[in-house]
Amino acid sequence: MEPSFAGKVALVTGAGSGIGEATAKLYAAYGAKVIVADLNEKGGNAVVDAIKKGGGEARFVKCDVSQAEACAKLVEETLRAYGRLDYACNNAGIGGEQNMLADMSVEGFNKVIAVNLSSVFYCMKYQIPAMLQNDGGAIVNMASILGQVGFAYSAGYVAAKHGVVGLTQNAGIEYSAKGVRVNAVGPGFIDTPLLSQADAKTKEGLVSKHPIGRLGTSEEVAELVIWLSSDKASFVTGAYYPVDGGYLAP
Numbered sequence: 742m743e744p745s746f747a748g749k750v751a752l753v754t755g756a757g758s759g760i761g762e763a764t765a766k767l768y769a770a771y772g773a774k775v776i777v778a779d780l781n782e783k784g785g786n787a788v789v790d791a792i793k794k795g796g797g798e799a800r801f802v803k804c805d806v807s808q809a810e811a812c813a814k815l816v817e818e819t820l821r822a823y824g825r826l827d828y829a830c831n832n833a834g835i836g837g838e839q840n841m842l843a844d845m846s847v848e849g850f851n852k853v854i855a856v857n858l859s860s861v862f863y864c865m866k867y868q869i870p871a872m873l874q875n876d877g878g879a880i881v882n883m884a885s886i887l888g889q890v891g892f893a894y895s896a897g898y899v900a901a902k903h904g905v906v907g908l909t910q911n912a913g914i915e916y917s918a919k920g921v922r923v924n925a926v927g928p929g930f931i932d933t934p935l936l937s938q939a940d941a942k943t944k945e946g947l948v949s950k951h952p953i954g955r956l957g958t959s960e961e962v963a964e965l966v967i968w969l970s971s972d973k974a975s976f977v978t979g980a981y982y983p984v985d986g987g988y989l990a991p
């Protein structure tokens with residue numbers, strides 16, 4: 742049986758594009774009202790329009806998740822709009838500066854930590870109390886295969902994603918018994934605008950690292966987020982789930 746999120750409210754960050762977009766649309770398809778949060782107004786509003794066209798309910802909230810106050814406001818606006826918060830997918834992220842560690846700028850390192858890691862702390866800090874006001878909830882943080890292993894020229898990104906896995910474990914330990922399950926998803930390389938800088942040869946190289954022989958799709962990641970959010974995953978918390986075409990298997 743498919744999960745039903747009727748009467749529930751889901752918040753997705755970075756929902757104006759790629760994995761976040763697919764996740765927001767799938768939450769809506771299963772009946773949740775969705776807050777589409779993104780820095781990118783054009784992308785976010787387009788996702789809201791698509792959800793509404795499909796008969797769902799959604800609202801766009803502009804939010805820079807690297808700012809704690811903006812994350813607090815995002816949760817306030819969610820409660821003002823829909824009165825509750827049941828599910829959150831903390832997904833917004835950037836690729837960040839690519840350089841050998843000693844050549845990586847301090848600004849570049851700090852930026853990817855702010856957008857990809859501190860944001861997850863800020864979001865959970867405000868989402869968890871909001872969930873506890875009602876029936877609890879479920880949080881899915883977007884890590885990466887690079888939350889488990891390294892990747893050359895990406896020290897900041899790799900450090901941030903390892904941090905997301907650690908934050909997820911801690912939140913799971915602290916809040917599962919209170920009614921908020923917290924898990925992390927680790928996509929392999931997924932064909933989204935995030936990979937738009939990669940040329941054909943680089944993409945080929947990335948494909949070769951996935952035993953399944955291709956990159957993933959945003960929808961394949963969204964399916965795992967939905968399952969982890971749903972009651973079908975009622976005993977799953979504090980955990981990391983790869984969705985990576987076998988990248989981590991060898």
Ligand code: NAP
Pocket residue numbers: 754755756757758759760761778779780781784804805806807832833834835836856857883884885886927928929930931932933934935936
């Ligand atoms: P994407 O298509 O670039 O979408 C990310 C969205 O987040 C964009 O709309 C982006 O806006 C937005 N965003 C960027 N900085 C933000 C901020 N400070 N506050 C709010 N929104 C912000 O990327 P994606 O591939 O779907 O990636 C989503 C998540 O999956 C990221 O956390 C990424 O690290 C993770 N992931 C991706 C892959 C992959 O191969 N694609 C693999 C593993 C993990 P702009 O368009 O304005 O930048």
